[in-house]
Amino acid sequence: MPEHFGAGTAVYGKSKNSIFFFGGDIGALQDQNSLVYTLDTTQLLSGWQDIQVPQNTVDRRLLLSVTADNNDRIFLFGGGGGGKFGDTKYIRYNTMNIFNIITQVWSFGTIDNTLIKREGHTATFLPDTGEIIYVGGRSDNGLLIDMTNLDVYDTINDKWVKRLTQNSPQQRCLHTAVLTNDKRIILFGGVNGRIPVENYYVVLDVKTFVWYHGNENLSTKAPYRGHTATLYNDYMFIAFGQGQSNDDLHIYKIKDYANFTEVNNYNVIIEIDPKIRNNIIIGTVTGSTIVIGFIGFMIFKYIMSKLKIGKRPPSLIIDIP
The missing domain is CATH 2.120.10.80 (Kelch-type beta propeller)
Incomplete structure (x- = not known):
């Protein structure tokens, strides 16, 4: 390609x-x-x-x-x-x-x-x-x-x-959007003219078509255009993007309305069906838990080693056509 x-x-x-x-x-x-x-x-x-x-x-x-x-x-x-x-x-x-x-x-x-x-x-x-x-x-x-x-x-x-819609946010382009399980569209980033929008995080409830505006302060490293947004369970992952040179991964715990919390990592929880668990030998379960825990630790250590401290994006960005 x-x-x-x-x-x-x-x-x-x-x-x-x-x-x-x-x-x-x-x-x-x-x-x-x-x-x-x-x-x-x-x-x-x-x-x-x-x-x-x-x-x-x-x-x-x-x-x-x-x-x-x-x-x-x-x-x-x-x-x-x-x-x-x-x-x-x-x-x-x-x-x-x-x-x-x-x-x-x-x-x-x-x-x-x-x-x-x-x-x-x-x-x-x-x-x-x-x-x-x-x-x-x-x-x-x-x-x-x-x-x-x-x-x-x-x-x-x-x-x-x-x-x-009601209570509409600042106009923008080059933002991202994800749909939550409870039917909200989360917009992240975007530019207004040649500068980043004032509020990176706004939410549209598609059941009422009312906009909600996030009040939390985002990391100064967060990208604002050209990035990707991926939702998994109640976490939104923001990666890449233009306006700064870093490979930081930003993770946000999604809450109600336009509330959120920025977190440093995402913990994968592996659930075992009780019916299956009762038929597994204790030694096997213990061994599997150790292996899974070790793999999870190594993945976490690798991700953390890749994170770098980013810089605040410049106020001016490259024009789009």
Whole structure:
């Protein structure tokens, strides 16, 4: 796989063990080669697989959103790029491209002319309703997009609707979003113009569409753009990102509303079914516990050895197109 900047990814499959990778800048935004890759994490030795895309089916672009539903369909929305061959102007999109992983067929979602062209936004799929909520980003005129009225795409009925929110936060782009088990969308980071947003941590309750604002002070090392956010149980892991040179891993214990606690490590708890435990010889259990504890200690020691003290990101950052 060639080097990419600004590509979009999504996990899919029943067990969410496969990765869909689309677009990004490889030095030529009109290049249709190496446009889509997939990776089956259960067969890592096979590596990334290049999916051939028919000519003029979908444009290469970056800073778009890529989201998967529960039926192996991938939804690509927005982003910016170079358009078709011969175009000389950088353009932003409000196009919805849909790719069916099973049939390998591309299609278009309903085109709504009221949709703002955007890049650097987030997309969150709600499995209970089949909706995708789009938040933030930068529009075609270079302005940040209002976060009071959100665009929502109904993947079941192929239609767009607006959702009015209350207590909306500062506008932003290049942030991340994760969905909690109790139906909250947590936004982390982002930029307003060329500087970091004032509140890195804001939360949207999708049951009431009310925003909540975090009050805790984040680590001065926390990245604010170009990072990744991963939710596991009640912990959010923030990694990588632009604006500083470090490989710190930031872990946040998620609480109610917009409350959270930054922690130094994450402890994996291994639970054994009582029915199984009663049938295991005590010596075997003891030996297994020692082995698991030793492995866990070595993993923890390795992670801690990799952490470095980061610097506060500069107030100015590199412009995006």
